[in-house]
Every structure is written in C-alpha cells, then in structure tokens.
Amino acid sequence: DVKVTQSSRYLVKRTGEKVFLECVQDMDHENMFWYRQDPGLGLRLIYFSYDVKMKEKGDIPEGYSVSREKKERFSLILESASTNQTSMYLCASIGGGVAYNSPLHFGNGTRLTVT
Amino acid sequence: AQKITQTQPGMFVQEKEAVTLDCTYDTSDPSYGLFWYKQPSSGEMIFLIYQGSYDQQNATEGRYSLNFQKARKSANLVISASQLGDSAMYFCAMREVDSGGGADGLTFGKGTHLIIQP
Numbered sequence: 001d002v003k004v005t006q007s008s009r010y011l012v013k014r015t016g017e018k019v020f021l022e023c024v025q026d027m028d029h030e031n032m033f034w035y036r037q038d039p040g041l042g043l044r045l046i047y048f049s050y051d052v053k054m055k056e057k058g059d060i061p062e063g064y065s066v067s068r069e070k071k072e073r074f075s076l077i078l079e080s081a082s083t084n085q086t087s088m089y090l091c092a093s094i095g096g097g098v099a100y101n102s103p104l105h106f107g108n109g110t111r112l113t114v115t
Numbered sequence: 116a117q118k119i120t121q122t123q124p125g126m127f128v129q130e131k132e133a134v135t136l137d138c139t140y141d142t143s144d145p146s147y148g149l150f151w152y153k154q155p156s157s158g159e160m161i162f163l164i165y166q167g168s169y170d171q172q173n174a175t176e177g178r179y180s181l182n183f184q185k186a187r188k189s190a191n192l193v194i195s196a197s198q199l200g201d202s203a204m205y206f207c208a209m210r211e212v213d214s215g216g217g218a219d220g221l222t223f224g225k226g227t228h229l230i231i232q233p
Contacts, residue, residue: 042121043208088158103150106160108158
C-alpha cells in the first residue's frame, strides 16, 4: 500500500518566517505534487516534480519554492511566510508512465497557520 | 475558464436516501479520466471512483456510481442508500492525457460539502 507521509499535521508560524513542509513517499514514485486547499476554492496546484531535481510551476506558485533532492522526498518552502498562506497543504504522488485510471495518492495534509 | 465545475457548495440529505453530486468538466482533449475523492473531517483524501473518456459503461464501486454523460460533459457521483459516515467533502477531478502537461496530476473542482442527517 502506498504511503505518503507529511511530517507535520498542524503548524503555526509567524509572519516572515521561512517554513518547510516535508513530504515523503515510499513507493518509488517519479511524480510528486503540492496542492493548497482553501474553503470554496478546492485544491489548487502549487508545484510538481517529475524527477529528482526537476520541478515545474503549477497554477499558484507565487510565494513558494520546492526542493527535490531525493526521489522519495518533496519539500515545499515558504521563503517568507505571510498570513494569506494560512491554508491546508496536501502532498500527493504517482508513478511515471501512468495509466489513465491511476489516482493520486495523498498524504494526510498539513494545516498551516501563519500569525 | 474553470475545467471542473461543482455547482453545489453544500448539501443536506436524509440518511438512507440516494445522493447525486454534480460535476461538469471542460476539455478539448479526447483522452481524459475523471475521478471522485472523498475528504472526511480528518483531512485524508480517499479515492472513490474513476471514469475514463472511452469507457462505454458507467463506473460503479459498491454504493458509488458515476453517471457519465459525455456529450453533456458531466460526471455526476451517485451515492446509494446514504449513511452518516458519508458526511464529508467530495471533490471531482480530471486528468487530461494529451494536453494535461502536469506530470499526470489532477485538476480539481471546488468541492461539495455533503452532510447526512439522521
């Protein structure tokens, strides 16, 4: 069974802090994703990575960066946290060369509050 | 333009009734897949059901079925005999195979908050 683990369930940070959200998957998946979830807005893609050291911007990359130094780990970085980045962050993964019907595998989410 | 539209922000349904959650989509890609996820208050995203654009039959998984109307670009989720444990957020999502560009990721709708009442 695929396991996607997000290191923190809840996180409280101050405005201006540098924040790291960590995600680890144990299925040797090539593709990893960071989504942000807000009420009334659904899930929006921040960044994704299709290989080690490779990254691509999603729909809302502003204010975020990512790091993928190892295949199993994908980190989301808030360089200088702001209150409008208070949100639920979801990490997901999927293997490369997927069939149409392969679902994304999600972690349990990190609820970040920036004060 | 939104690729996935869920027009029901919230729904209240009596226990044991059937529920239909609406989803319409927009794509010019002939090859695509549609997914439904359930998110309980715990926050985990649970994959429920999948429908491919070339599938001839509507998908079914236990109490979940998908009413797929390709010409109308709709993929409504039907939950039969609802239970209290069905109370959750439900998200419709799409993967565009040829034009997706996003490393096989999914585009999500805004979700429907379903509450089952005893």
